[in-house]
Amino acid sequence: MSATVSSASEIKANVKEYILKKFLPGENPDMLEDSTPLITGGVLDSISTVELVAFLEEQYGVEFEAHEMSADHLDTLETIAATILAKSGA
Amino acid sequence: MASPALVRSGTFFSVFSLMTSQSTPVEPGQHLWHRVGSVAIVAVQLGLLFLIFKVFDLETQGYFRLTPLIFGGFIVHAALPMRFRMPFFLLLSFAAFGLLWEWNALLVLGVGLGLIGICHLPVKLWARVALLVVAGAVLTVVRKGLLPAANASWISTIMPLLGSIFMFRLIIYLYELQHEKTPATIWERLSYFFLLPNACFLLFPVIDYQTFRRTYYDTDAPTIYQKGVFWMFRGMTHLLVYRILYHYVVPNPTQVIDLWSYVLIAFGTYLLYLKVSGLFNIIVGTLGLFGFNLPETYHRFLLAAGFNDFWRRQNIYWKDFMMNIFYYPSFMRLRKGGMVFAIIMSTIFVFLVTWMLHSYQWFWLLGAFPLTVTDAIFWLIFGGLVLANSLRQFKAGKKGSLSKPAFSFQKAVVHAFKVLGMLIFISVLWSFWYSPTPAQWVQLIGNAGQSGPGAFALLGLILLALVGVGVAVQYANSRGIRFTLLDPAKPTFSRAAMVTSAGLIAILALGLPQTKAQLGSNVSDFIATLQYEHLTDYDLQQADRGYYDALMTTNSIMADLGAAQLQRNPPNWRPTRKSEIAEATNDIFLYRLIPSVTATIKDVPLTTNQWGMRDQNYTRTKPEGTFRIALLGASIEMAEGVRGDETFEAVTEARLNQELPGGDGAFARYEILNFSVSGYSAVQHLALMDDVVTFQPDMLVYTGHSVEDYRMLQLLVEIIRTGIELPDHLAAIVQRAGVDATMSEADVQQGLEPFAEEILGEQYRRIAARCREAGITPVWLFVPRANVRVHEGVQRVPLEKLRALAAEAGFVVLDIGDAFADVEDIVGEVYLAPWDGHPSVYGHQLLANRFYEELVENGNVLGFTAALNHTSTIADSTSQPLD
Numbered sequence: 001m002s003a004t005v006s007s008a009s010e011i012k013a014n015v016k017e018y019i020l021k022k023f024l025p026g027e028n029p030d031m032l033e034d035s036t037p038l039i040t041g042g043v044l045d046s047i048s049t050v051e052l053v054a055f056l057e058e059q060y061g062v063e064f065e066a067h068e069m070s071a072d073h074l075d076t077l078e079t080i081a082a083t084i085l086a087k088s089g090a
Numbered sequence: 091m092a093s094p095a096l097v098r099s100g101t102f103f104s105v106f107s108l109m110t111s112q113s114t115p116v117e118p119g120q121h122l123w124h125r126v127g128s129v130a131i132v133a134v135q136l137g138l139l140f141l142i143f144k145v146f147d148l149e150t151q152g153y154f155r156l157t158p159l160i161f162g163g164f165i166v167h168a169a170l171p172m173r174f175r176m177p178f179f180l181l182l183s184f185a186a187f188g189l190l191w192e193w194n195a196l197l198v199l200g201v202g203l204g205l206i207g208i209c210h211l212p213v214k215l216w217a218r219v220a221l222l223v224v225a226g227a228v229l230t231v232v233r234k235g236l237l238p239a240a241n242a243s244w245i246s247t248i249m250p251l252l253g254s255i256f257m258f259r260l261i262i263y264l265y266e267l268q269h270e271k272t273p274a275t276i277w278e279r280l281s282y283f284f285l286l287p288n289a290c291f292l293l294f295p296v297i298d299y300q301t302f303r304r305t306y307y308d309t310d311a312p313t314i315y316q317k318g319v320f321w322m323f324r325g326m327t328h329l330l331v332y333r334i335l336y337h338y339v340v341p342n343p344t345q346v347i348d349l350w351s352y353v354l355i356a357f358g359t360y361l362l363y364l365k366v367s368g369l370f371n372i373i374v375g376t377l378g379l380f381g382f383n384l385p386e387t388y389h390r391f392l393l394a395a396g397f398n399d400f401w402r403r404q405n406i407y408w409k410d411f412m413m414n415i416f417y418y419p420s421f422m423r424l425r426k427g428g429m430v431f432a433i434i435m436s437t438i439f440v441f442l443v444t445w446m447l448h449s450y451q452w453f454w455l456l457g458a459f460p461l462t463v464t465d466a467i468f469w470l471i472f473g474g475l476v477l478a479n480s481l482r483q484f485k486a487g488k489k490g491s492l493s494k495p496a497f498s499f500q501k502a503v504v505h506a507f508k509v510l511g512m513l514i515f516i517s518v519l520w521s522f523w524y525s526p527t528p529a530q531w532v533q534l535i536g537n538a539g540q541s542g543p544g545a546f547a548l549l550g551l552i553l554l555a556l557v558g559v560g561v562a563v564q565y566a567n568s569r570g571i572r573f574t575l576l577d578p579a580k581p582t583f584s585r586a587a588m589v590t591s592a593g594l595i596a597i598l599a600l601g602l603p604q605t606k607a608q609l610g611s612n613v614s615d616f617i618a619t620l621q622y623e624h625l626t627d628y629d630l631q632q633a634d635r636g637y638y639d640a641l642m643t644t645n646s647i648m649a650d651l652g653a654a655q656l657q658r659n660p661p662n663w664r665p666t667r668k669s670e671i672a673e674a675t676n677d678i679f680l681y682r683l684i685p686s687v688t689a690t691i692k693d694v695p696l697t698t699n700q701w702g703m704r705d706q707n708y709t710r711t712k713p714e715g716t717f718r719i720a721l722l723g724a725s726i727e728m729a730e731g732v733r734g735d736e737t738f739e740a741v742t743e744a745r746l747n748q749e750l751p752g753g754d755g756a757f758a759r760y761e762i763l764n765f766s767v768s769g770y771s772a773v774q775h776l777a778l779m780d781d782v783v784t785f786q787p788d789m790l791v792y793t794g795h796s797v798e799d800y801r802m803l804q805l806l807v808e809i810i811r812t813g814i815e816l817p818d819h820l821a822a823i824v825q826r827a828g829v830d831a832t833m834s835e836a837d838v839q840q841g842l843e844p845f846a847e848e849i850l851g852e853q854y855r856r857i858a859a860r861c862r863e864a865g866i867t868p869v870w871l872f873v874p875r876a877n878v879r880v881h882e883g884v885q886r887v888p889l890e891k892l893r894a895l896a897a898e899a900g901f902v903v904l905d906i907g908d909a910f911a912d913v914e915d916i917v918g919e920v921y922l923a924p925w926d927g928h929p930s931v932y933g934h935q936l937l938a939n940r941f942y943e944e945l946v947e948n949g950n951v952l953g954f955t956a957a958l959n960h961t962s963t964i965a966d967s968t969s970q971p972l973d
Contacts, residue, residue: 023488031492040385045402046413047433047480048488050421054429066419067269072300 008081011060015080018055023048034078039071049074056080062087128312129168131587135319136161136379138594139326145601147622148329152190152290153372159186160286164379168311176277176306179380183281186289194248198255201229201248202283205256209264218264233457253454254292255283258411258447259299265415266299278303286380287373292455295370295387296411305383313583318378320586323593325371328364330597333620335361343525343534344839349545352538356521357513363520367391370405395508397475398483400516412440433480441473464531468523497568499561506560510553533834663692663926666730666768671696678777678809678816683767692731692922701781704728705739705764712786715758717954720765720787720866722775722857724801726873726929726937727766727793731922736931739764741938746945757954763787771802772853773809773820779860789867789952792857792901794892796875799846806849807838819856823849847891854899862900867953870896871944872905873937876920876927902951906940 016032023043024032038044044052052074053064062084068074073083140157142148163182170178187195208221233249259282282302288294307314340358341351370387377384387407394400401409417440424432445465453459495501525531563573581589599605601621606614666672671689672681685702688695699707712718721727721739729737735744739762746760763785765778775792782790795801809816813831816824824830829841842849854870861868872889889907897903910933913919920933929937945952 023490024492025487025489027490027492036492043490043492045398045488046417047483050418050425050429050433051484054425064422065269066422067265067414069418069422070300070414072304 008078008085011081011084012077014059015052015056016077019043019052022051022055032077035076037071037075038077039075044074056084060084060088125312128583129165129315131591132312132315132319132379133161133165135323135587135590135594136164138591138598139319139322142326142594142598142601145598146330146620148326153287155189156186156286156290159189160376160379163286164315167380168315172307175381176275176281179286180277180281180284182380183284183286183289186286187284190289191248191251194251198248198251199284201252202255205260206263206279206283209260209267215264215268222260222264230453233454249457250292250455251288253451254294255288257451257454258296259283261415262296262299262411274303278306285377287376291369291373293366293369295373295405295407297384297407298410298414301384301410302382305385307381308383311381314378314381314383316583316586316590317383317581318375320581320590321371321375321378323375323590325368325373325375327593327597328368328371330620332362332364332368335364337619343530344836346534346537346836347540347840349538349541349549352521352534353549355534356517359524360517360520392513393509394512394516395505396479396512397472398479400512401476408444412444416440416443429484430481433484434477437473437477437480441469441476444473445469464523464525464528467528468519471519494568497565502561502564503557505564506557509560510556514553533836537836663923666691666696666725666728671698676812676814678814679767679770679774680805680808680812680814681769692926694731694733696730697734703764704734704737704766706734708761708763708785710785712761713759717757717760717789718785718787719760719762719789719791719954720782720785721762721791721793722778722782723764723766723793723873724770724795725766725768726795726875727764728768729766729929729934730768731926731928732931732934736934737764738929738934738937738941739766741934742941742945745938745942750946760954762791766793769805771798771805772850772857773802773806776853776856776860777817779857783860783864783866787866788954789869790857790861791869791871792854792896793871793873794896795873796889798892799850802850802853803839803842803846806842807835810838811835819852820849823852847895850892851895851899854895854901858900868899868901869952870899870901870903871941872903872907874907874909876910876916876929876933902948904944904948906937906944909936909940 012034016029019038020027020029020032036043039049049069053069057063064073064087068083072079074080140154140161143154143157159182163178167175167178167182184195184199187198191198205222205225208218208225211218211221229249229252233253263279263282282297282299285294285297335358339354340362341355343355346352346355367388374382374384374387385406387405389403389406391400391403394403417436420439421432421436424435427435448465448469449459449461521534522528522531525534566573600617606617609617666683667681669689669691671684671687671691673684674681683698683702683704685698685700688697690696696704699705701708701710727737727739729739734740743760743762746762750756750760751758765782767774770778806820810824810829811831811833815821823845824842827841827845829838833841858868860866870893872893893903893905910916910920913936920930920936922928922930922933945954
């Protein structure tokens with residue numbers, strides 16, 4: 001089911017909720033800020049990165065390429081939102 | 091954090107422009123002179139670090155030759171406006187390549203530009219890949235020496251360097267080129283390949299192209315510089331710890347007889363990986379001096395708490411290379427078959443690629459493509475465990491945390507057990523990987539199992555105590571107590587500068603003669619042994635016996651040392667025993683030289699005379715008026731790799747005939763008959779005496795070497811295990827030692843070691859006795875090995891013991907051990923080749939000079955210059971009355 005892409009803040013909130021639930025269970029939501037490093041900070045490893053990408057593709061109807069599974073595109077909530085917006089042409 | 095745009099916006103040049111322009115990030119309120127001071131502080135640490143490299147003889151001669159370039163280059167580079175820095179770094183890198191590789195560097199540059207150019211051709215990707223494959227195939231043919239031109243030394247010289255630069259980075263570069271958002275400058279592109287430390291370190295971390303670009307001056311310059319010098323310091327400490335482990339902790343396989351020696355070899359062998367992590371720290375640290383703020387190559391890999399965790403901490407650059415270029419692309423293609431299917435297949439693919447690329451790397455750097463069962467099993471086990479962990483994580487979900495979790499005793503115990511369990515498992519797996527064959531590893535495990543239950547119980551208690559320590563450390567951390575001086579991944583400038591400076595000063599002080607003199611002889615000797623690169627007795631003998639090649643293609647201790655130096659025998663660098671000049675015998679000699687044959691060994695023709703000596707022809711009957719010397723030696727004296735007239739024996743003989751005949755009472759002619767055979771020891775030399783005496787020599791010169799007893803034992807082990815009949819006197823000792831042909835190599839070696847001195851002494855006595863019976867003057871001559879340096883009075887083996895044995899046996903003892911004492915660059919001048927520590931032509935000249943001097947100075951005692959007016963110099967030392 002694809003969600004409508006409306007704004008960066010909505011994307012960030014949605015992705016934040018997913019990451020907290022999936023990879024950081026029990027974590028204080030305030031600890032996960034927009035600029036918290038996810039890949040370079042060790043929150044996401046290879047398995048969780050592919051899971052996150054699968055989630056993003058399903059949620060926003062976008063398609064990732066292999067070279068985009070990197071810190072340049074997925075390291076923070078901000079870069080994730082920017083990547084989704086760029087892909088959806090918003 | 092300043093943006094690269096800000097960093098690059100420098101506008102004018104001055105000597106200290108880094109302080110006055112916007113070329114580097116300027117922290118608010120940061121004063122000009124504060125920044126000058128920062129660079130100066132880093133420069134001082136760098137100077138201290140390079141002094142330690144000198145005092146402790148650390149790493150390759152190549153790196154040390156680059157230190158003035160790095161030091162001066164760092165200061166100039168830091169002073170330049172930003173826009174000039176990358177071009178200057180590239181220029182500096184070219185200078186480094188030129189300095190070490192001379193004109194060959196131009197060839198590397200030319201071939202390299204061609205390869206990079208293919209990546210940029212305006213054709214489809216598949217066409218460029220095809221062209222690169224063709225280019226790679228051509229280079230493979232050259233690397234294997236299959237082209238006539240490939241035999242030229244210049245082309246074989248550059249192949250490892252070409253491989254080191256392009257074998258991985260070209261793959262990454264071509265891949266990333268497809269997705270490059272902002273075009274790189276020509277300086278960035280070329281600098282990515284021609285990285286300054288790569289000029290001397292061929293085993294090089296696989297640097298990611300995106301990371302290389304993204305992290306260039308991505309924070310303030312002094313912090314990057316300080317982190318760079320700190321990492322170099324850290325690398326240096328790894329190398330020193332490696333030396334301690336290598337020489338004092340890790341036993342050789344023949345010494346593994348129980349549980350404790352196995353624990354030492356398993357854990358110690360794993361820790362020997364510090365050599366590689368040390369080198370990588372130095373490489374990445376050096377790049378930090380020029381603004382490349384690259385991430386850590388290793389992150390506390392001994393503290394890994396699981397297989398995936400280990401994979402992420404150990405050689406991080408390799409892991410990223412695998413993920414970006416192989417794992418993610420294969421996963422994206424396969425995921426239509428389901429996530430689990432994609433994870434399984436992609437993980438298997440990555441470990442297969444890792445295994446293959448391991449051999450691929452060895453091929454370009456060392457010339458061989460090893461595909462061993464041990465390698466296959468190692469990667470199968472490791473890959474299987476990572477896969478199982480990945481699937482478990484995928485099903486259970488990753489449980490991470492951003493905040494510091496509260497201390498829980500139960501969790502701390504579990505974590506400590508995980509870390510310790512991982513350490514034990516990896517150590518055992520590593521010991522398997524380092525074993526030449528699985529059977530030899532099984533033998534080690536079998537020896538460990540011979541210990542009684544008490545030993546295992548004690549080991550269990552020690553491990554439990556370590557778990558306790560782990561829990562205590564976690565508790566202390568939860569209370570804010572840290573056991574590290576700084577975070578190696580993100581060291582702050584001032585703290586890193588303090589820690590690095592203090593460490594540098596302390597280590598440098600330990601290496602100074604004045605300090606050592608205050609520490610007593612034991613500590614002083616210990617430090618002195620850490621101040622030069624050398625092999626253990628075991629590895630030295632393995633190298634001497636021609637097993638270097640085999641070891642280099644496995645993952646042994648030797649391979650680690652050799653791989654770092656990347657000095658491997660070319661394929662045609664065969665030892666005599668494996669050449670057509672020798673034939674195997676089923677007697678105590680094991681092999682003999684075939685008479686009247688010529689073969690090319692170590693690139694030089696080697697001819698035997700009609701008696702099977704590596705020498706010119708001589709008559710069996712001594713000519714009238716001739717003084718004849720018989721030389722009994724091994725590889726140094728047989729002198730593979732130098733021409734027959736260049737051996738120190740031949741040079742000495744020529745000089746004796748040129749300078750001595752014609753004097754009153756001197757002989758008309760001097761002959762030195764070379765009975766030396768590469769690999770022979772005292773046991774074979776004694777057996778040769780039957781033949782030697784028939785040539786009627788007046789004098790016999792037996793050449794003694796360092797670790798001679800060790801060499802003799804290794805050959806004896808082979809003789810015993812082959813079931814060859816021994817002379818009675820040896821058979822009696824062997825019987826007392828309780829060893830026989832049915833026992834393992836390690837067990838026979840262990841059994842014989844207590845008898846080494848007795849066996850060697852017995853051979854000496856019998857050789858000297860045979861000489862006296864035949865009216866021959868027996869001389870024991872100590873000949874130095876170029877690859878065993880006498881350093882500040884520390885001799886690797888008890889030379890005095892050998893000398894005493896020889897003197898007691900009745901030899902006249904001579905010593906030319908100082909022949910290489912004045913040589914500054916032993917490897918460059920005296921080594922036959924960088925991978926071969928036998929003497930070069932120059933080395934033989936030095937040996938000949940000293941041999942001649944010793945003969946002439948002691949001519950009266952030795953009897954061949956009896957009528958010349960020379961003063962004896964040995965009568966008052968260790969010489970024995972001659973019959």
